[in-house]
Each structure stands twice: as C-alpha cells, then as structure tokens.
Amino acid sequence: MSLNAFGIIFSNMHDESVQExxxxxxxxxxxxxxxxxxxxxxxxxxxxxxxxxVGVITKSNYQSLMDHLGSGxxxxxxxxxxxxxxxPPFGSTQSGVYKARLEAxxxxxxxxxxxxxxxxxxxxxxxxxxxxxxxxxxxxIKNKADVTVICKRCPADNLGSREAVAYVANDDDxxxxxxxxxxxxxxxxxxLNMWIVNRSFLENALAQAQSHSxxxxxxxxxxxxxxxxxxxxxxxxxxxxxxxxxxxxxxxNMDLLDSKVRNELFFRYGHIYTKIRDEIPAKYGNSAKxxxxxxxxxxxxxxEVENSVLFRGVSIGSGAKISNSIIMQGTKIxxxxxxxxxxxxxxxxxxxxxxxxxxxxxxxxxxxxSIV
Amino acid sequence: xxLAGGEGSRLGVLTKTRAKPAVPFGGKYRIIDFTLxxxxxxxxxxxxxxxxxxxxxxxxxxxxxxxxDLDRLExxxxxxxxxxxxxxxxxxxxxxxxxxxxxxxxxxYNPDYVVMLSGDHIYKMDYSKMxxxxxxxNADCTISVIEVPIEEASRFGIMNTNEEGQIYQFExxxxxxxxxxxxxxxxxxxxxxxxxxxxxxxxxDSSQNDFGKNIIPSMLRDEQRxxxxxxxxxxxxxxxIESLWQSNMDLxxxxxxxxxxxxxxxxxxxSPIEPPHYIGVNSRILxxxxxxxxxxxxEIYNSVLxxxxxxxxxxxxxxxxxxxxxxxLARAKxxxxxxxxxxxIGEDAIVGFRADEINKQHFGITVIGDGVHIGxxxxxxxxxxxxTDLPExxxx
Numbered sequence: 001m002s003l004n005a006f007g008i009i010f011s012n013m014h015d016e017s018v019q020e021x022x023x024x025x026x027x028x029x030x031x032x033x034x035x036x037x038x039x040x041x042x043x044x045x046x047x048x049x050x051x052x053x054v055g056v057i058t059k060s061n062y063q064s065l066m067d068h069l070g071s072g073x074x075x076x077x078x079x080x081x082x083x084x085x086x087x088p089p090f091g092s093t094q095s096g097v098y099k100a101r102l103e104a105x106x107x108x109x110x111x112x113x114x115x116x117x118x119x120x121x122x123x124x125x126x127x128x129x130x131x132x133x134x135x136x137x138x139x140x141i142k143n144k145a146d147v148t149v150i151c152k153r154c155p156a157d158n159l160g161s162r163e164a165v166a167y168v169a170n171d172d173d174x175x176x177x178x179x180x181x182x183x184x185x186x187x188x189x190x191x192l193n194m195w196i197v198n199r200s201f202l203e204n205a206l207a208q209a210q211s212h213s214x215x216x217x218x219x220x221x222x223x224x225x226x227x228x229x230x231x232x233x234x235x236x237x238x239x240x241x242x243x244x245x246x247x248x249x250x251x252x253n254m255d256l257l258d259s260k261v262r263n264e265l266f267f268r269y270g271h272i273y274t275k276i277r278d279e280i281p282a283k284y285g286n287s288a289k290x291x292x293x294x295x296x297x298x299x300x301x302x303x304e305v306e307n308s309v310l311f312r313g314v315s316i317g318s319g320a321k322i323s324n325s326i327i328m329q330g331t332k333i334x335x336x337x338x339x340x341x342x343x344x345x346x347x348x349x350x351x352x353x354x355x356x357x358x359x360x361x362x363x364x365x366x367x368x369x370s371i372v
Numbered sequence: 373x374x375l376a377g378g379e380g381s382r383l384g385v386l387t388k389t390r391a392k393p394a395v396p397f398g399g400k401y402r403i404i405d406f407t408l409x410x411x412x413x414x415x416x417x418x419x420x421x422x423x424x425x426x427x428x429x430x431x432x433x434x435x436x437x438x439x440x441d442l443d444r445l446e447x448x449x450x451x452x453x454x455x456x457x458x459x460x461x462x463x464x465x466x467x468x469x470x471x472x473x474x475x476x477x478x479x480x481y482n483p484d485y486v487v488m489l490s491g492d493h494i495y496k497m498d499y500s501k502m503x504x505x506x507x508x509x510n511a512d513c514t515i516s517v518i519e520v521p522i523e524e525a526s527r528f529g530i531m532n533t534n535e536e537g538q539i540y541q542f543e544x545x546x547x548x549x550x551x552x553x554x555x556x557x558x559x560x561x562x563x564x565x566x567x568x569x570x571x572x573x574x575x576x577d578s579s580q581n582d583f584g585k586n587i588i589p590s591m592l593r594d595e596q597r598x599x600x601x602x603x604x605x606x607x608x609x610x611x612x613i614e615s616l617w618q619s620n621m622d623l624x625x626x627x628x629x630x631x632x633x634x635x636x637x638x639x640x641x642x643s644p645i646e647p648p649h650y651i652g653v654n655s656r657i658l659x660x661x662x663x664x665x666x667x668x669x670x671e672i673y674n675s676v677l678x679x680x681x682x683x684x685x686x687x688x689x690x691x692x693x694x695x696x697x698x699x700x701l702a703r704a705k706x707x708x709x710x711x712x713x714x715x716x717i718g719e720d721a722i723v724g725f726r727a728d729e730i731n732k733q734h735f736g737i738t739v740i741g742d743g744v745h746i747g748x749x750x751x752x753x754x755x756x757x758x759x760t761d762l763p764e765x766x767x768x
Contacts (some may be wrong), residue, residue, distance in 0.1 A: 266647040280661075281661045
C-alpha cells in the first residue's frame, strides 16, 4: 500500500533540550530502549503507514545519523524510485545552516517541489510512539483540513512544558486557539510535533515565510492562520514518550520495563526497525542475577542488574550491582562497581569498585567514551 | 559450492519441514550461517548453494544474500535447486552429481579453484589459507582434516597421509582406523581436474555419484595429488540431536572453543525484528544465552533461548534449547530438551528429566517438534521425540 503522501523528518529540532546526549549527535540519533535510535520510531511509523518517500533534514552533528541510516534499507527505504533522502543544509550556495523550522523547510523546497503526493507528514524525533499515520490522514481528508496536528491529551508538564504547544479545539476538533507554553498542570491537547499538512498549504506557507522572513512554524504560520485556515487536531490514544529533558529521557526508557508499554510501542501498528549489528545473543554467566530489566544482544552479564536498560554489547563484571540505570552500547563495567540512577553513554569504561549514584529526578550522566 | 540439500534425517522432527542447514543454532543463527560467514570472511564472494530437500525455508532465509554481504553485482549468492532440462529432469543423485548438474554455473565464472562445502557444520575457518596451501602444494585436491580422538575415528571419513601430508588412502568409517585425521567435509579442487572427474563419474553407471565414495577414491587410484590440510579449532558436525544439543551447550562453557565475539570474524545471520529481551522481577538466569524479543519470568539454567521465546512465571528451563517463538507456560518444567519453533509447553507440564531424577547415567534428549502443543500437566518422558500435540491431562 502506498500513500498519497511523503514524509519530512527534522533530525535536529530540540537538540538543546538534552544537551548532554546531543553534544556528538542529533536528536534523531539519540540511543533509546536498548537497541534503537529515536529516529527509528518515526521512520518505522512512516514505513508501517505505507510512506515510500522520506526526507530527513539535518543541521549539525549528523555523522552518527548518516552512519545509522545508511541507504535506508533497514526501513525498506532503499529504493530506485523514492526512498530515503538525507537533506543536509547548504542545498544551494545561498542557503546555510537554518535557525528555525520554516527556514529549514525553505532550504528543501526543491525536494518538496519534486515530490509527488498531496499530503506531507512532518515529524520531529523527540516523541516515541507507535502510530499509523493513515488513521489521522483519513480524518485529515474527511475534515478537508489544511493542517492536522497530532496531539496527546495530558497535563502539559507531563510532556515537558518548555516548548509545549497546546491546541484548543471545538467539538469537531477544529483548532481555534493555539497556546505556546501553556500552564503546566492543566490538562490540554499537547502537540507531539507531528503534523499532516496539505502540500499546497505548505508551499504557500513557505512562500510567505520567504517574503516576510518568518521563522516559527507554530507562531508565524499556525497561530497566525488559526482562524483563516482549517487546522484540526487529532488525539493519539496510545503511549507517547517525550524526550525533552534528561529526566524525561530516563523515565521514557524506564517505561519500557512495563509490559503494556512494550507491547504498544514495539508491536501496535507494526515493528520498529533499526540498524542491524550482527551481535551474538546476550550471555548470562554463573553469577548473574538480573531482574526487571531490558537486555539487548551482545551483552555479557556476570553481576547483578535490576530495573535497568542495557544496550547492545554491554558487559557487566562479577560482583557489580547495577540498579535503575541506562547503559548504552559497548560500555564495559568492571567487577564490584555499584551504579544507581546513572545514564552511561556509549563506549564508557567503569573500572573496578567504582560507586556512582544519581537520583530518580536527577540521574547522573557519564559522557560517551569516558573512563571512570 | 555449498551442499545444502541433505535431508538430515537423524535430526528427526527438526528437519521435517526444513533442510538441515536451516536448523536454528546458538540463539540467533541457522547452521548455514557459519559456512556462509566463513565464505565472506575468507573473501569468497561467489557462492552457489545447492538445495533439494525442503528448500522453502532455506531459500527464504538466504534470500538475496544481503545479511552475509553476498548481494553483489558480480557473483554473490546463488541458490541452485535441481532443474528441468530439455531431456527430462533429475534430482541431485549424490554430492558429485549435484555439482555435475551445475557445471555450466561454475563455468560461467571460469574459476581456477572450487571450494566444496557443506552446510551442516559449526566452525570458523579461513578458506583463503587453505587455498594458499592448495596452491603451494600444487595439489589437485585438498581436504581439510581435524584430529579426532582415535577411539572415535571410526565414526568419520579418515585420511591416511604420508609425511608431507599427501593422502594415499581414504577410508570411510574404518573399523580399525590407521590415523585420526578426519575429513571435515571441506574440499578445494582445481576446477579443470574436478570437471574431468565429474564427467567420468557421471558416465559410470555403477557410481553413487558421491565425493567421498567415488570421486576421491578414483582420483586416488589415478595417483592425483590430494593433500590433507590440518585444521586446529572448533569443528562440530551437528547432524544428530545429541551433537546439535552438545554443540549449543559448548557455547555456554566459559572456555568455549568457538569465539563468536571476534569483530574480525563475525557470524552473520538474518536478524529478526525484535526489541531487546525483558527479564522479569522474579526470574533467575544462570549460564545461558538469551536472544532478543524474549520475555523471561521463570528460571533458566544452562540453556540457549532463541528470539521471541516466552517463559512464564514459575517455569523452569534447564539444559535445553528453546527455538524461536516457543512458549513455556507457567510452572512448566523443561529439562534436557530441544523445543522447536512455535511449540507451546502447557502449564505444569513436564518435558524431559534430569539424570539424577531418574537415576540414569546416560539418557537421551527430548525433542518437541515445530508448533507442537503440550497440554497442561502432561508429562513427556526423556529421550522422546514428539511431533503431534499432547492433550491436557485432567486429574479427577
């Protein structure tokens, strides 16, 4: 099944909200859930919805992202016709590194112009969910909408309020007010930074943006056109994890220890695809003791692990005790190390007998490649 | 040329619907992954895979060869089933006949040498070193050999060699072995020479068209230069349930002789799309291998679990191999068993026994076939092979 639509993914939006994790990578390539990168969820959702053309807008730090995406074959997007397009800045000699979303879109207007399909599905990478875009797209067409915003009903602070945008609508879901940074504790329909946009609306918006130097998609286009245009919201009823603070990053990973979340996130509308690494299955030694944890291929475990997420190729020495922690790919933990509420980035080496401890609301972060 | 058409009848229910090389191994692999990975790691990028028995699953698994980097513009992997010709069609009558029927395929690439492999061994081997040996000896045929304990030698094809390693006699399963050099089923032939012998063999009506029984003996009769290439390392023929089980268990040993972690000699496989595995709150896992997509809430000891296996609370799995997507329900007990794909072991069921439970020194392995459902509270005795469902046992 092929949709009358194409996708645009913003890989660098909101990088600043989790600076620790994005110092050497994009938002899109932040590791998540033991073997994934954030972009895997967006790309898999697009593939599972039947999109066959997806452009990924990059800005900076995108080496790790390119490495991860390759030709797009893991998401079945390595095609002769259409497929995956990586869209770095500097598309033409006039263009440069963009500052805001509209500028980024203007920079790829050639890509938009040359794509076929009446609808554009745009998404950031900071929301983790398993969603089939054909369902909101159907509503979008039925509503004769210009823009359909995918939302989640919850208190604004649940999804992190710093950049939250709340959409207020009538009973028929037509948006009549857009509130940027709403009050934190009130329940409202918070945008998940995913939009279905009519191609003609988008092209007009970009023309406007260029002639009036507009920057913000939400403020200058959606908010300004709220009454004139047909903007609708569509509420997603499933699990949506939002990565916008280190604490939320930690929580969203820990949510995977709940079987309901796992079933929904990994299977609801299709599988989540990711780059294949040919690791061997995890090996548990004679002194291993593991409970309530998620463990990826390539791990070797001799010590104790509880309430944690271990990425591919992590090794845990004997006598080590790992609790409430996230340990990324290739990290080696020596014997008798104790960790509690720690997020350890890739390829870290924690030597014998070290004790590291953070707190639930403030997990300790160890940078990529460190030796402790 | 990878011979993957054998039935593997000694693997019983495991090869009922799939060829032996497609049998799952080691938590995420199939047996053929080892040979295919050896090929690509040795720099062989043109591989013909000869299939015949139950080829569907194997063909689908090999696909375009992409997981092994064998999807190439030039060469790559070719699946070669028997085919129809203008004058009728033939099954592959033997290993030599299978190659004979594909002479035109080999001629297309016009190689100097052909490496003959089989898809039912677990080992890591650099064929390029063996080819260097073959060239250096100016051999017509080189057979790789591994030293086996002399008391076991009568189970193998034994090569008797002179001091330079030249083979003067080949004995298939000799009663009184003269040497302990067993053939590993890996041959390198100088193609022109082999081509001639294949044609001669085909014209000989009394021949069984087999490499071991016909081609090698007739080359020896003609005093062709056949050399034994010594291999030191882990090599296991996994043609029986016992050896398949043992070879899986070998992976659990701390001093495991086959290193699957070597980044320079990865074993590639077609990966399932599964999330990481989840270990529940009250589970216990010791000395085991567990693949992605599993949900473990019971106890696992000395076992190999493939992807997508579910083990419910209270269940115990010991000394066993649980193949993809099998399901062990609550309080079931699985011991020294092989549970094939998609099988389901019901609640409180017992499959297999520990040696000390039944006071026996040696006893067999219990095998539950693909998709077989064992009803709640049923008991499957040791050394049983089952490919039909067992109903639930009602206690009145």
